[in-house]
Amino acid sequence: MIIATAFGSTSCILINLAVALGVGAFMYRQQLHNMTFSVRVLSGLTLGVALGAAIHLIYGTDSSTSSIVTVTNSYLDVVGSGYVKMLQMIVMPLIMVSIVGAILKLKDAASLGKISALTIGTLLATTVVAAAIGILMAELFGLTAVGLTSSAAEVARGEYLQGSLASAKAVTLPSLLLSFIPTNPFLDLTGARKTSTIAVVIFSIFVGLSATGIATKKPQLFASFAHFVNVAQAIIMRMVSLVLRLTPYGVFALMTAVVAESSYADILKLISFVGASYCALILMFTVHLCLIAAAGLNPFRHVIKIFPVLAFAFTSRSSMGAIPMNVQTQTLRLGIPEGIANFAASFGATIGQNGCAGIYPAMLAVMIAPTVGIDPFTVSFVTQLIAVVTLGSIGVAGVGGGATFAALIVLSTMNLPVALAGLLISVEPLIDMGRTALNVSGAITAGAITSRVLGETDLAVFNSDTSSSLDGTVQAV
Numbered sequence: 001m002i003i004a005t006a007f008g009s010t011s012c013i014l015i016n017l018a019v020a021l022g023v024g025a026f027m028y029r030q031q032l033h034n035m036t037f038s039v040r041v042l043s044g045l046t047l048g049v050a051l052g053a054a055i056h057l058i059y060g061t062d063s064s065t066s067s068i069v070t071v072t073n074s075y076l077d078v079v080g081s082g083y084v085k086m087l088q089m090i091v092m093p094l095i096m097v098s099i100v101g102a103i104l105k106l107k108d109a110a111s112l113g114k115i116s117a118l119t120i121g122t123l124l125a126t127t128v129v130a131a132a133i134g135i136l137m138a139e140l141f142g143l144t145a146v147g148l149t150s151s152a153a154e155v156a157r158g159e160y161l162q163g164s165l166a167s168a169k170a171v172t173l174p175s176l177l178l179s180f181i182p183t184n185p186f187l188d189l190t191g192a193r194k195t196s197t198i199a200v201v202i203f204s205i206f207v208g209l210s211a212t213g214i215a216t217k218k219p220q221l222f223a224s225f226a227h228f229v230n231v232a233q234a235i236i237m238r239m240v241s242l243v244l245r246l247t248p249y250g251v252f253a254l255m256t257a258v259v260a261e262s263s264y265a266d267i268l269k270l271i272s273f274v275g276a277s278y279c280a281l282i283l284m285f286t287v288h289l290c291l292i293a294a295a296g297l298n299p300f301r302h303v304i305k306i307f308p309v310l311a312f313a314f315t316s317r318s319s320m321g322a323i324p325m326n327v328q329t330q331t332l333r334l335g336i337p338e339g340i341a342n343f344a345a346s347f348g349a350t351i352g353q354n355g356c357a358g359i360y361p362a363m364l365a366v367m368i369a370p371t372v373g374i375d376p377f378t379v380s381f382v383t384q385l386i387a388v389v390t391l392g393s394i395g396v397a398g399v400g401g402g403a404t405f406a407a408l409i410v411l412s413t414m415n416l417p418v419a420l421a422g423l424l425i426s427v428e429p430l431i432d433m434g435r436t437a438l439n440v441s442g443a444i445t446a447g448a449i450t451s452r453v454l455g456e457t458d459l460a461v462f463n464s465d466t467s468s469s470l471d472g473t474v475q476a477v
Contacts, residue, residue: 009068016055016072020256023047027248037247041308044252045315051252052259073257080257080316083250086243087321092189094240094324095197095346096204097233102339103208104226111454112205118453119343122446123352124390129287130358130438131389133280135382137359138366141276145368176394194405197320197350201343240324247312247325254315258429270427273367280359281434288445295452297462305333305462306444313440314433319349319356322440330444335458336451344450348443350394355435355442356403357393361410362386364424368416388413403435 027047030040059068106112137143182188182199189200215222289299309325316322323345330341352358365385369376376382392409411418424431451457 009071012059012068013071013075016068017075019051020072020076020253023051023252024249027252030248031245038304038307040248041251041311044248044250045255045311048252048255048315049259052256052262055256055260056262056264069260073260076253076257079246080250080253083243083246083253084316084318084321086246087324088191088318090236090239090243091320091323092191092196092200093232094236094327095200095342096189096207097229097236098327098338098342099201099204099346100208100211101229101233102337102342103205104211104229106212106339112209114454115340115343115450118450119340119347119446120351122449123348123442124393126284126287126291126354126442126445127352127358127390127393128386130280130284130354130442131362131386133283133287134359134362135366135376135385137276137280137283138363139377141272141279143273143276143363143367144370191320195350197323197346201346240328244325244328247308251311251315258315258433262430270424273363273424274427274430276363277359277431278434280363281355281438284354284359284438285441288441291445292448295449297448297452297457301462302334302448305329306441309440309444310437314437317429317432317436319353319436319439319443322436323349326440326443330447333461334444334448334451335461336447337456337458340451340454340456341447344443344447348439348446352390352393352442352446353403353406353435353439355438356432357406358389359438360403360431360435361392361407362389364407365389365410365414365416368411369414372417374416385410385414403432 027040027043030043035043055069055072059066103112176195179193179195180198180202182203185200185203187193188196188203190196193199211222211225289302292302293299306329309322309329312325313319313322326345326348327338327341330336330344331338336344362385366376369381374381376385388410389406392406392413408418448457
């Protein structure tokens with residue numbers, strides 16, 4: 001605040017942006033000196049935390065200086081949110097051309113069924129485990145909403161959740177399954193609905209199967225279409241590589257804004273929930289690595305290779321936005337075929353999200369149940385909760401607010417007061433970062449297991465110490 005008084009608000013904002021620009025120049029020099037993609041992403045993450053903490057320390061949360069933080073972050077948001085938007089721009093085209101292309105290369109339709117069954121089965125099975133871990137952590141940390149007081153912001157959030165309850169209650173399994181069917185595929189290509197991703201996957205499957213149906217009857221037309229898909233796929237993948245080159249800068253900008261705006265006092269008030277959440281997330285991530293090891297893959301090498309996409313998911317809080325990098329990571333670094341990688345990344349962003357739709361709603365339900373006189377640790381309650389969480393995880397959008405919608409579905413189904421979920425508003429962004437990273441890890445795990453079970457994994461790529469970087473260059477891992 002003293003600095004703000006001495007230099008003036010405009011000067012302080014310019015100084016902040018100049019420092020951020022200097023960090024960007026440093027990361028660009030790293031790129032010129034061929035630093036690995038993982039190192040550059042880690043640099044962006046670390047420097048973002050450092051700058052965000054410095055801004056928070058210097059300007060604090062005082063009303064007289066809050067505008068400096070707000071304006072600084074608005075400019076950083078051009079880089080951070082702009083990067084996420086560019087990734088979201090290519091999600092639907094990537095899903096469509098990749099899945100159509102993969103189906104054209106499949107030998108038979110049975111392979112498609114096996115890929116779908118293994119991928120979705122793994123996602124839902126890990127969600128069951130995630131829910132159980134959430135319940136366990138809630139018990140170990142003694143989480144309860146009994147006695148918590150509500151601030152004005154938390155009350156407002158609770159009222160908003162109460163108002164959103166009707167839409168959550170309207171979601172039934174039959175209606176959800178119907179929403180997967182695209183009545184207007186062009187609308188779903190815009191991502192207009194929460195289930196647009198699955199709808200585009202289904203439409204792409206129909207296009208691919210229809211094309212293979214004319215392969216023997218009209219071979220020339222099929223060859224022309226296959227050539228068109230190959231060209232489109234090459235162009236889209238080039239777009240993905242170009243956008244992914246901005247990852248270190250996007251991670252830096254996003255991380256700076258998050259840390260600068262965080263209220264450390266509010267975090268301390270709910271530190272037990274934050275601690276329980278991250279213990280659950282780490283434990284579930286360990287389960288993912290155990291599954292990777294059980295599939296015959298080196299879990300340590302797996303972690304090193306997927307770190308960049310986890311770092312992006314952590315800072316962006318968008319499972320959907322991470323799809324392009326998720327696919328690239330699986331194909332270029334883990335040796336997973338494009339078809340399986342696209343299925344896992346696409347379904348993983350909307351089905352069985354281990355963090356947002358598994359751990360979080362389970363912990364929330366256990367925390368809120370005592371406020372209405374329910375013992376959350378009875379066998380009947382735990383069994384029902386795990387079942388509801390698993391089914392409720394189907395169709396949850398992999399964007400900001402997806403976890404809230406999953407929680408609304410679970411709480412309303414369990415007849416628990418949804419407004420109490422607003423008590424966690426102050427720590428929601430902090431926890432959501434870890435949840436999103438776990439969601440993406442779950443999708444990658446599903447792809448890796450599916451690929452290994454079907455014998456499709458290119459172990460030479462997975463075991464290689466040098467591989468194609470996500471931004472299109474060849475580097476050491």
